[in-house]
Amino acid sequence: MKQFIAKILSHAPVSDCFFELAFAWDAAAGPVLPGQFCTIRVSPYSAPLLRRPFAFSRYDEKAGVAAIAYKKRGPATELLSCKPSGETIDVIGPLGNDFFRFATAGYTHVYLVAGGTGFGPIAFLANHCAQRNLACTVILGCRTRSQLPRLNIVPSVKAVVCTDDGTEGIHGTPLTYLAALSPPQYTSSAVFSCGPAPLLAGCHEWALARGLSCFVSMEQVMACGVGACMGCAVRVTDAGANGFARACTEGPVFDSRRILWT
Amino acid sequence: MDLSVAIGGKKLPNPVGVASGTFGYGGEYEQLVDFAAIGALYTKAVTLLPRPGNDIPRIVETPSGLINSIGLANVGVDRFVSEKMPHCRELPCAVVVNIAGSSADEYARVLEKLETCPGIWGYEINVSCPNVKHGGMAFGTDPAQVERLTADLRKRTKNPIVVKLTPNVTDIRTIAKAAQEGGADAVSCINTLVGMVIDVGAKKPVLPMGTGGLSGPAILPVGVAATYAVSRAVSIPVIGLGGISGSLDALQYLLAGASAVQIGTANFVDPTTAARVLAGIREFCEREKLSCIKDLHRFIP
Numbered sequence: 001m002k003q004f005i006a007k008i009l010s011h012a013p014v015s016d017c018f019f020e021l022a023f024a025w026d027a028a029a030g031p032v033l034p035g036q037f038c039t040i041r042v043s044p045y046s047a048p049l050l051r052r053p054f055a056f057s058r059y060d061e062k063a064g065v066a067a068i069a070y071k072k073r074g075p076a077t078e079l080l081s082c083k084p085s086g087e088t089i090d091v092i093g094p095l096g097n098d099f100f101r102f103a104t105a106g107y108t109h110v111y112l113v114a115g116g117t118g119f120g121p122i123a124f125l126a127n128h129c130a131q132r133n134l135a136c137t138v139i140l141g142c143r144t145r146s147q148l149p150r151l152n153i154v155p156s157v158k159a160v161v162c163t164d165d166g167t168e169g170i171h172g173t174p175l176t177y178l179a180a181l182s183p184p185q186y187t188s189s190a191v192f193s194c195g196p197a198p199l200l201a202g203c204h205e206w207a208l209a210r211g212l213s214c215f216v217s218m219e220q221v222m223a224c225g226v227g228a229c230m231g232c233a234v235r236v237t238d239a240g241a242n243g244f245a246r247a248c249t250e251g252p253v254f255d256s257r258r259i260l261w262t
Numbered sequence: 263m264d265l266s267v268a269i270g271g272k273k274l275p276n277p278v279g280v281a282s283g284t285f286g287y288g289g290e291y292e293q294l295v296d297f298a299a300i301g302a303l304y305t306k307a308v309t310l311l312p313r314p315g316n317d318i319p320r321i322v323e324t325p326s327g328l329i330n331s332i333g334l335a336n337v338g339v340d341r342f343v344s345e346k347m348p349h350c351r352e353l354p355c356a357v358v359v360n361i362a363g364s365s366a367d368e369y370a371r372v373l374e375k376l377e378t379c380p381g382i383w384g385y386e387i388n389v390s391c392p393n394v395k396h397g398g399m400a401f402g403t404d405p406a407q408v409e410r411l412t413a414d415l416r417k418r419t420k421n422p423i424v425v426k427l428t429p430n431v432t433d434i435r436t437i438a439k440a441a442q443e444g445g446a447d448a449v450s451c452i453n454t455l456v457g458m459v460i461d462v463g464a465k466k467p468v469l470p471m472g473t474g475g476l477s478g479p480a481i482l483p484v485g486v487a488a489t490y491a492v493s494r495a496v497s498i499p500v501i502g503l504g505g506i507s508g509s510l511d512a513l514q515y516l517l518a519g520a521s522a523v524q525i526g527t528a529n530f531v532d533p534t535t536a537a538r539v540l541a542g543i544r545e546f547c548e549r550e551k552l553s554c555i556k557d558l559h560r561f562i563p
Contacts, residue, residue: 051530228291231330232321
């Protein structure tokens with residue numbers, strides 16, 4: 001983990017609502033794993049005030065490049081989207097835990113489920129799995145065809161697209177696809193998911209009903225990003241944590257059985 | 263020049279601390295910050311028993327500010343002593359433990375447990391948290407209770423006692439005087455202001471508790487005015503905080519009468535703020551040929 005000023009190497013839309021921003025990674029900050037995030041100070045002024053957390057969408061250690069994917073959804077991401085290549089950003093990272101630490105339990109195949117901006121970390125994870133010979137299927141959901149991001153994953157990974165309006169791929173959400181699967185297809189499997197809360201909850205229920213493990217990346221408003229402020233709490237089931245865990249340091253990736261779904 | 267600050271017979275190495283609740287117990291920021299540049303770490307509030315904190319969401323950004331409703335989530339004094347202090351006492355800065363409680367008895371019991379623990383520079387008494395139902399701000403808005411509580415804690419320690427004041431009162435000077443009467447060595451001025459954000463679409467407050475504590479650049483002038491008033495009402499040192507993001511903000515507090523400052527919300531924006539502020543204060547004082555922080559107090563009567 002390190003705070004550093006990074007040069008933006010490329011910054012472009014990857015669909016009609018998502019952007020990918022690639023920047024020079026400071027090797028002294030250490031390597032980046034799928035599921036981890038960084039915080040970026042988007043303005044030198046007092047508004048927007050807080051740094052914003054962004055999950056990594058790729059990382060190339062040799063080239064010294066990291067990238068984030070995001071959606072314009074408020075003043076901070078609006079400002080960020082205006083920063084051209086060559087400009088610099090104030091980065092703290094890598095932060096949080098990662099997906100792959102949960103992928104070591106002898107799975108022969110994993111489902112990687114993404115909704116919306118979750119495509120970034122899920123694509124990163126898919127490439128990571130492929131490099132380590134863990135078979136995976138990416139299931140990506142978004143509203144409509146024009147929002148579908150370029151996925152940037154290796155061809156060996158099977159990718160399934162779902163759109164809410166049926167303009168591309170399966171008509172429905174990733175949960176529609178999962179529901180239609182029959183038992184031999186998911187034996188010795190697990191689900192890794194990143195996206196809106198209803199999608200995460202649905203993945204959890206689907207996995208639970210089939211006796212599979214599910215790991216979800218939880219999103220919460222964040223202030224410090226390093227575990228100090230207790231702001232980004234999520235509800236968990238274990239009494240030892242007093243009912244809350246910090247998304248920034250105890251997560252963002254949690255075993256879905258640990259989350260108190262409401 | 264001498265940037266040290268004398269409080270209650272002890273010295274802080276420099277006037278720039280990091281405020282309670284924004285720096286955890288120190289370890290969280292270890293990879294990002296040089297603690298040798300920090301005058302004091304004011305810890306996350308410690309209570310007698312562990313507290314889970316308030317329901318979520320707990321924070322919401324406002325224009326140039328932040329409203330939090332953390333609710334004193336902390337590990338409790340026993341785990342603080344066994345798990346956090348071993349690391350805290352290795353830090354090169356002063357460690358001021360922020361104490362909170364629901365009753366006078368709870369404050370006393372927390373302090374007594376901490377008294378057995380080496381490495382603590384002093385205590386900041388949190389009578390100003392706006393986010394708990396019992397204790398917190400309920401104490402800090404009543405001068406009689408502040409004086410009684412401070413006097414009771416005074417009997418139990420020789421370490422410096424700093425009483426943290428709430429701005430959510432009619433006249434903050436009466437609370438500061440009560441703390442001084444009770445034997446406080448300093449007051450910190452100010453804790454957060456009560457604020458609310460309403461989600462118009464949902465037609466309800468964003469925070470489950472309704473209100474929270476507003477901090478950040480938005481409250482800078484409120485803190486400076488309170489520091490100006492309090493430093494003229496008491497003879498003990500005033501530690502100014504509220505909305506400091508740079509050395510010019512900190513210098514406003516020092517010129518208003520503060521002897522030291524704390525950086526709060528700005529730590530979230532830039533963890534190196536305290537070091538930057540300290541460098542700016544030093545540079546200013548050298549340029550103005552001032553020999554110590556007290557020299558800043560003579561400009562504004």
